[in-house]
Amino acid sequence: MSDTHTIDGDHEEPSRRDFIYIATGVTAAIGAGALAWPMVMQMTAASDTLAAGSIEIDVSKLEEGQQIKVLWRGKPIFVRYRTPKEIAEADSVDIATLRDPQTDNERLVPDFAGALNPKILVMIGVCTHFGCIPIGEAGDFDGWYCPCHGSHYDTSGRIRKGPAPKNLVIPEYAYISDTVIKVG
Amino acid sequence: MSGHSTYEPKYAAEKWIDKRLPIIRMGVDFMHFPSPRNLNYWYAFGGILALCLMSQILTGIILAMHYTPTAEEAFNSVQRIRRDVPFGWLLQSMHAVGASMFFLAVYIHMFRGLFYGSYKAPRELLWIIGCAIYLAMMATGFLGYTLPWGQMSFWGATVITGFFGAIPFVGESLQQWLLGGYSVGDPTLQRFFSLHYLLPFVIAALVGLHVWAVHHVGQNNPIGIDVKNKEDTLSFHPFYTMKDGFAIGVFLMIFALFVFYLPDALGHADNYQRANPMVTPPHIVPEWYFLPYYAILRAVPDKLMGIMLMFGAIVVLFVLPWLDTSKVRSMRFRPTTRRFFYIFLFMCFVLGWCGANSPDDIAIPMGEGGMTFKWLSRIGTLYYFAFFLFLLPVLGWVEKTKPLPDSITKAINDGEA
Numbered sequence: 345m346s347d348t349h350t351i352d353g354d355h356e357e358p359s360r361r362d363f364i365y366i367a368t369g370v371t372a373a374i375g376a377g378a379l380a381w382p383m384v385m386q387m388t389a390a391s392d393t394l395a396a397g398s399i400e401i402d403v404s405k406l407e408e409g410q411q412i413k414v415l416w417r418g419k420p421i422f423v424r425y426r427t428p429k430e431i432a433e434a435d436s437v438d439i440a441t442l443r444d445p446q447t448d449n450e451r452l453v454p455d456f457a458g459a460l461n462p463k464i465l466v467m468i469g470v471c472t473h474f475g476c477i478p479i480g481e482a483g484d485f486d487g488w489y490c491p492c493h494g495s496h497y498d499t500s501g502r503i504r505k506g507p508a509p510k511n512l513v514i515p516e517y518a519y520i521s522d523t524v525i526k527v528g
Numbered sequence: 529m530s531g532h533s534t535y536e537p538k539y540a541a542e543k544w545i546d547k548r549l550p551i552i553r554m555g556v557d558f559m560h561f562p563s564p565r566n567l568n569y570w571y572a573f574g575g576i577l578a579l580c581l582m583s584q585i586l587t588g589i590i591l592a593m594h595y596t597p598t599a600e601e602a603f604n605s606v607q608r609i610r611r612d613v614p615f616g617w618l619l620q621s622m623h624a625v626g627a628s629m630f631f632l633a634v635y636i637h638m639f640r641g642l643f644y645g646s647y648k649a650p651r652e653l654l655w656i657i658g659c660a661i662y663l664a665m666m667a668t669g670f671l672g673y674t675l676p677w678g679q680m681s682f683w684g685a686t687v688i689t690g691f692f693g694a695i696p697f698v699g700e701s702l703q704q705w706l707l708g709g710y711s712v713g714d715p716t717l718q719r720f721f722s723l724h725y726l727l728p729f730v731i732a733a734l735v736g737l738h739v740w741a742v743h744h745v746g747q748n749n750p751i752g753i754d755v756k757n758k759e760d761t762l763s764f765h766p767f768y769t770m771k772d773g774f775a776i777g778v779f780l781m782i783f784a785l786f787v788f789y790l791p792d793a794l795g796h797a798d799n800y801q802r803a804n805p806m807v808t809p810p811h812i813v814p815e816w817y818f819l820p821y822y823a824i825l826r827a828v829p830d831k832l833m834g835i836m837l838m839f840g841a842i843v844v845l846f847v848l849p850w851l852d853t854s855k856v857r858s859m860r861f862r863p864t865t866r867r868f869f870y871i872f873l874f875m876c877f878v879l880g881w882c883g884a885n886s887p888d889d890i891a892i893p894m895g896e897g898g899m900t901f902k903w904l905s906r907i908g909t910l911y912y913f914a915f916f917l918f919l920l921p922v923l924g925w926v927e928k929t930k931p932l933p934d935s936i937t938k939a940i941n942d943g944e945a
Binding site: 387388389390393413415417418419420470473474475476477490491492493494506507508509 | 683686687689690691693694704705706707708709710711712713715719805806807808810811812826828829830831832834886887888
């Protein structure tokens with residue numbers, strides 16, 4: 345492409361004009377890229393959206409078998425005080441049979457004293473299929489059932505049946521006292 | 529077809545303009561475009577669609593003067609348009625019903641093209657541009673449905689943007705990039721509004737290319753053979769302007785019936801509830817014109833596979849000109865293919881029916897149980913793809929077609945067209 349032809353058709357070394365063509369083209373390409381980048385990146389989440397990140401939830405008022413929903417980052421957080429039966433069901437599953445293998449304990453965090461508390465289960469209440477909110481104490485596994493496309497989750501929020509590929513997500517959270525958790 | 533102009537400027541001013549910008553010539557040639565003389569009413573939908581696009585743009589621009597694209601105010605502002613803005617009820621209804629009418633017309637237009645083989649050489653690009661218009665229409669329809677910020681708007685947007693989250697590796701960041709946050713919210717609504725306003729003009733530009741292409745290669749016709757001479761054609765005006773005009777009149781009567789008497793019939797009751805990120809409606813369904821694709825999406829238990837099939841259902845349309853191997857365009861002369869076409873048409877309705885229902889409900893009762901919508905949509909999906917990827921290629925080779933008439937005029941004189 346950058347070859348120039350003399351009148352008698354001989355090839356010459358690239359000329360200064362070739363250099364200017366290429367340099368102009370490269371400059372224009374870099375300029376277009378530099379312009380496109382901010383135009384693409386403006387669509388990512390804004391700083392204030394990202395900053396609205398953490399909430400504290402008091403779990404002491406929950407009674408056995410109760411669940412609360414709290415809005416966090418535009419999505420509901422499920423906090424469930426599980427019954428002994430539900431905990432037993434969650435523990436008794438052979439994890440080799442799971443689509444997204446996780447033990448129940450892997451889905452818990454240490455409480456303020458440093459021990460795992462299987463009674464309180466905290467999850468993002470968003471179906472991993474297409475983002476609907478599953479219904480509690482429903483489905484074939486006593487856990488959650490998503491009405492949109494029929495995904496069944498067990499008492500640990502693990503996917504057991506239906507189209508969802510993953511377990512209900514455990515948010516990043518920690519106990520900041522005996523009774524209060526901080527999400528995010 | 530194109531290239532010869534019959535326009536002769538009469539007055540000095542016309543001549544002056546014609547030398548400098550032959551815009552009158554372009555308009556006159558457009559109106560006198562030689563069209564096959566056997567076009568039936570299925571060919572009126574091009575004109576009807578142009579009208580739909582203009583109506584949507586006009587009503588949309590007006591609605592944008594009263595609409596507030598924020599999560600806080602969007603729902604209320606649409607209700608205000610319907611109740612308080614003078615004639616807002618009419619314009620909002622025309623726009624919402626108009627979207628359905630637009631899709632109704634485009635589906636008829638597409639099935640017409642499929643039946644008469646309007647995608648075959650030399651009309652491949654014409655067809656592909658049409659597919660691009662359809663794709664842009666679907667994007668516009670989806671974005672627009674989000675704007676009233678009802679429950680279906682919100683959850684529809686959540687589910688559809690969730691598709692992108694299924695893409696391996698980049699999915700999650702891509703989804704967040706589309707939404708402008710962790711979930712569907714204010715930033716999402718504002719960008720959807722902006723893009724919903726933009727895309728119709730992209731569609732208008734594509735329509736320009738579509739019309740240019742049809743004027744370059746000439747219209748197909750119900751018997752699918754080429755125009756041989758001037759005798760086979762009629763001037764677009766007054767012959768087809770009148771015919772299209774009558775069809776538009778009938779179409780507008782149906783349109784008006786919905787606008788004035790059934791403005792909400794094609795919508796969903798849940799969308800009169802304000803968007804609530806804490807509650808999913810018990811049964812999320814898209815607008816009726818997306819139902820067949822929704823059924824395909826849910827036909828398979830795997831998330832990524834479902835999405836790929838759904839997009840694949842549109843991709844096959846783009847490559848259709850190379851899937852159908854038959855040299856004969858019109859299915860009037862393809863008795864076997866025609867039967868499979870009618871089954872295809874039926875299956876599209878079946879898929880639509882499946883999309884409107886819960887996958888695990890019984891569709892066809894049989895004894896104690898019956899066939900669920902999930903299985904019915906699997907049959908429909910299988911047929912949909914088999915029609916394009918197996919039947920059309922194979923039938924083109926094996927089918928014995930009926931003899932084609934010598935010319936359009938002869939076919940008319942013999943009572944065949």
